Amino acid sequence: MFTFEITATSGRARAGLVTTDHGAFETPAFMPVGTGGAVKALTAHQLHDLGVQIILSNTYHLALRPGRELLSRVGGLHGLSGWAKPILTDSGGYQVLSLATRRRIHDHGVTFASHLDGSPLEFTPESVLEIQRAIAADIVMPLDVCPSFSDSETEIERATHLTHRWAEAARAEWERKPRADAGHAQTLFGIVQGGYTEAGRQASARFIAGLDFPGWAIGGLVTAEPRKDTWRLLDAVTEVLPTSGPRYLMGVGTPADLVRAASLGVDMFDCVLPTRNARNGTVFTRSGPMHIRNAQFADDLSPIDPECECPTCRSHSRAYIRHLLAMAEITGLVLATQHSVYFYLDLMARLRRSIREGTLSTWAGEFLRRYEESPAATLERKEVTA
Amino acid sequence: MFTFEITATSGRARAGLVTTDHGAFETPAFMPVGTGGAVKALTAHQLHDLGVQIILSNTYHLALRPGRELLSRVGGLHGLSGWAKPILTDSGGYQVLSLATRRRIHDHGVTFASHLDGSPLEFTPESVLEIQRAIAADIVMPLDVCPSFSDSETEIERATHLTHRWAEAARAEWERKPRADAGHAQTLFGIVQGGYTEAGRQASARFIAGLDFPGWAIGGLVTAEPRKDTWRLLDAVTEVLPTSGPRYLMGVGTPADLVRAASLGVDMFDCVLPTRNARNGTVFTRSGPMHIRNAQFADDLSPIDPECECPTCRSHSRAYIRHLLAMAEITGLVLATQHSVYFYLDLMARLRRSIREGTLSTWAGEFLRRYEESPAATLERKEVTA
Numbered sequence: 088m089f090t091f092e093i094t095a096t097s098g099r100a101r102a103g104l105v106t107t108d109h110g111a112f113e114t115p116a117f118m119p120v121g122t123g124g125a126v127k128a129l130t131a132h133q134l135h136d137l138g139v140q141i142i143l144s145n146t147y148h149l150a151l152r153p154g155r156e157l158l159s160r161v162g163g164l165h166g167l168s169g170w171a172k173p174i175l176t177d178s179g180g181y182q183v184l185s186l187a188t189r190r191r192i193h194d195h196g197v198t199f200a201s202h203l204d205g206s207p208l209e210f211t212p213e214s215v216l217e218i219q220r221a222i223a224a225d226i227v228m229p230l231d232v233c234p235s236f237s238d239s240e241t242e243i244e245r246a247t248h249l250t251h252r253w254a255e256a257a258r259a260e261w262e263r264k265p266r267a268d269a270g271h272a273q274t275l276f277g278i279v280q281g282g283y284t285e286a287g288r289q290a291s292a293r294f295i296a297g298l299d300f301p302g303w304a305i306g307g308l309v310t311a312e313p314r315k316d317t318w319r320l321l322d323a324v325t326e327v328l329p330t331s332g333p334r335y336l337m338g339v340g341t342p343a344d345l346v347r348a349a350s351l352g353v354d355m356f357d358c359v360l361p362t363r364n365a366r367n368g369t370v371f372t373r374s375g376p377m378h379i380r381n382a383q384f385a386d387d388l389s390p391i392d393p394e395c396e397c398p399t400c401r402s403h404s405r406a407y408i409r410h411l412l413a414m415a416e417i418t419g420l421v422l423a424t425q426h427s428v429y430f431y432l433d434l435m436a437r438l439r440r441s442i443r444e445g446t447l448s449t450w451a452g453e454f455l456r457r458y459e460e461s462p463a464a465t466l467e468r469k470e471v472t473a
Numbered sequence: 474m475f476t477f478e479i480t481a482t483s484g485r486a487r488a489g490l491v492t493t494d495h496g497a498f499e500t501p502a503f504m505p506v507g508t509g510g511a512v513k514a515l516t517a518h519q520l521h522d523l524g525v526q527i528i529l530s531n532t533y534h535l536a537l538r539p540g541r542e543l544l545s546r547v548g549g550l551h552g553l554s555g556w557a558k559p560i561l562t563d564s565g566g567y568q569v570l571s572l573a574t575r576r577r578i579h580d581h582g583v584t585f586a587s588h589l590d591g592s593p594l595e596f597t598p599e600s601v602l603e604i605q606r607a608i609a610a611d612i613v614m615p616l617d618v619c620p621s622f623s624d625s626e627t628e629i630e631r632a633t634h635l636t637h638r639w640a641e642a643a644r645a646e647w648e649r650k651p652r653a654d655a656g657h658a659q660t661l662f663g664i665v666q667g668g669y670t671e672a673g674r675q676a677s678a679r680f681i682a683g684l685d686f687p688g689w690a691i692g693g694l695v696t697a698e699p700r701k702d703t704w705r706l707l708d709a710v711t712e713v714l715p716t717s718g719p720r721y722l723m724g725v726g727t728p729a730d731l732v733r734a735a736s737l738g739v740d741m742f743d744c745v746l747p748t749r750n751a752r753n754g755t756v757f758t759r760s761g762p763m764h765i766r767n768a769q770f771a772d773d774l775s776p777i778d779p780e781c782e783c784p785t786c787r788s789h790s791r792a793y794i795r796h797l798l799a800m801a802e803i804t805g806l807v808l809a810t811q812h813s814v815y816f817y818l819d820l821m822a823r824l825r826r827s828i829r830e831g832t833l834s835t836w837a838g839e840f841l842r843r844y845e846e847s848p849a850a851t852l853e854r855k856e857v858t859a
Binding site: 123124125126127128129130131132152153157160161162166167168169385386388398399402403404406407410411413414416417418419420421422425 | 509510511512513514515516517518538539543546547548552553554555771772774784785788789790792793796797799800802803804805806807808811
């Protein structure tokens with residue numbers, strides 16, 4: 088089963104509830120990334136305690152290890168990992184971009200040379216659904232081609248064309264077998280690409296909307312394009328997409344990005360920022376990102392964010408996290424990650440509340456002002472948009 | 474405050490309760506090792522959930538980072554880490570052995586060249602207590618010289634002689650100031666050395682017992698000496714030590730070692746085996762150590778130890794832990810560590826119960842038979858005693 092219910096709106100923003108065979112999650116939703124079958128440094132028990140309702144995992148990585156055959160045999164990623172709530176898997180489309188030197192795109196799919204041992208891996212619109220049936224995610228993605236901002240117009244046209252053809256092929260393959268190997272229902276989203284013009288984006292959104300998917304993903308945004316263009320392009324896409332299904336902005340983003348995108352009608356997000364940055368010593372606070380390894384925190388006994396109620400902030404100080412990260416202690420990675428994942432989830436909860444209470448624009452304005460006036464946040468914006 | 478109450482005995486074994494200013498812990502007790510101020514891979518919250526009642530930390534490592542001055546300023550390791558229960562610190566004496574190439578022993582102490590940057594670090598009987606006052610552990614250790622099994626008789630005699638002289642100096646320095654910088658009471662144990670003969674061991678135990686410490690540590694055992702000699706030597710020591718205070722066998726050991734030593738009247742243990750081995754892929758079970766990365770566990774959906782009730786075994790399979798360790802996922806280190814620490818704590822609980830119920834020798838015999846008949850345990854014994 089798959090349902091999406093909108094419970095409140097505020098402008099174009101929506102608060103809602105998605106229900107799957109593994110339970111429901113509230114939207115706008117943030118999905119922590121569990122590339123290898125675990126959200127790095129956290130256990131399923133900790134994810135549960137932090138209030139995580141859905142995680143994302145990566146088809147490309149799981150196809151390599153532990154592999155399709157084993158996953159199918161053990162009941163998919165739910166069976167393997169003990170995580171009993173919803174899972175969404177990407178399609179490998181992002182690796183078409185991130186592993187650009189290790190793949191060749193042809194009309195019927197993508198050939199990767201494994202980043203582990205160079206062995207070939209054939210991804211077609213059909214085969215990525217087959218792998219995702221073995222992984223047994225609740226929400227699955229079709230293979231797409233995510234162009235780079237620096238690509239020529241011809242390259243972007245080809246990427247969009249292939250994305251559309253593969254969406255049709257995936258739609259047919261999903262209709263043929265809309266269930267995971269583990270037995271439960273799987274829901275396939277369409278992916279909108281279309282490059283970096285409003286016209287291109289709207290054309291892609293209209294095409295994908297015409298294929299009658301239960302939800303829509305938006306790819307290729309918040310990458311290297313100037314951030315002011317991002318919101319114009321996203322606005323153009325959400326203007327065209329039907330309101331009936333959830334919209335998922337893939338791989339996005341900073342806390343400020345999430346607030347802006349949700350205000351434009353996006354319902355789902357995933358991003359490695361809270362987890363990866365935490366491991367590198369940057370944690371999120373209401374006053375912007377904090378470089379917790381800075382010497383100024385060496386004897387600072389206050390929590391990372393004094394307003395935060397996560398298990399890390401309730402029991403541990405900046406001084407301790409800094410000390411542990413300086414000692415390369417695994418526990419430091421756990422505590423920092425735990426905080427930042429909670430920060431993202433709490434941000435989503437506050438977003439949903441402001442939508443329900445009709446205070447979104449005031450709340451978002453205040454959040455963005457405070458978050459973005461910090462020096463670290465300014466630095467982050469420059470890094471992201473450079 | 475420091476009290477030790479024996480609540481039950483069985484032969485020479487005792488079940489008891491140690492009370493400190495940071496609360497009580499039951500004996501026989503296992504102290505997980507938090508070298509750098511955290512038990513590697515676990516949070517204080519997880520330690521609490523696993524039932525950990527006391528942790529051990531290392532004076533040498535904390536003296537280097539974050540350093541005495543900072544620790545004193547933030548309320549010691551309790552203040553820095555958020556761990557509110559008892560802490561025991563070693564004295565740096567073990568590093569006299571493990572960092573043998575980086576130190577010089579002289580009559581008044583030990584000079585280390587820091588393993589981080591080579592800078593000199595002077596440890597004297599007085600200075601290690603000063604550092605431990607800054608760390609603010611509840612139970613502290615005097616500086617000792619831990620000889621190696623391969624040392625000559627002359628070297629062992631000198632190590633014992635220095636250990637005894639430094640014990641007197643430490644005893645006087647502790648009496649001068651028996652409180653941590655953070656204000657609470659600190660308790661100093663004496664350390665028994667004496668080499669690898671029963672006569673040497675008993676002479677050292679008698680000398681240290683004569684100095685009127687509230688508890689006694691036993692160093693230098695379960696190192697490179699043949700394991701059959703270990704129990705004979707330990708038996709000689711516990712025969713001589715007063716029964717009025719807790720006996721702590723430093724740095725020991727395997728589950729089987731703990732059962733044997735507790736049967737001979739040891740009350741406290743610390744060891745890196747459950748944490749370090751877990752990170753290397755060996756976890757403990759009632760049927761002996763298990764090399765969880767072995768291919769045979771790739772699709773094994775049973776828990777590490779079917780009789781274990783730890784959070785890892787309640788929710789996760791061998792196949793998942795194996796997959797995560799193969800992917801070098803931090804979460805795998807957390808889950809494996811969590812299991813093995815729980816295994817050790819549960820073993821202590823079963824030991825205490827069997828002492829209280831008067832069934833120690835039956836229970837210990839059954840435990841050892843089952844634990845040691847596994848092929849992996851045989852391998853472990855060979856490795857340890859090689």
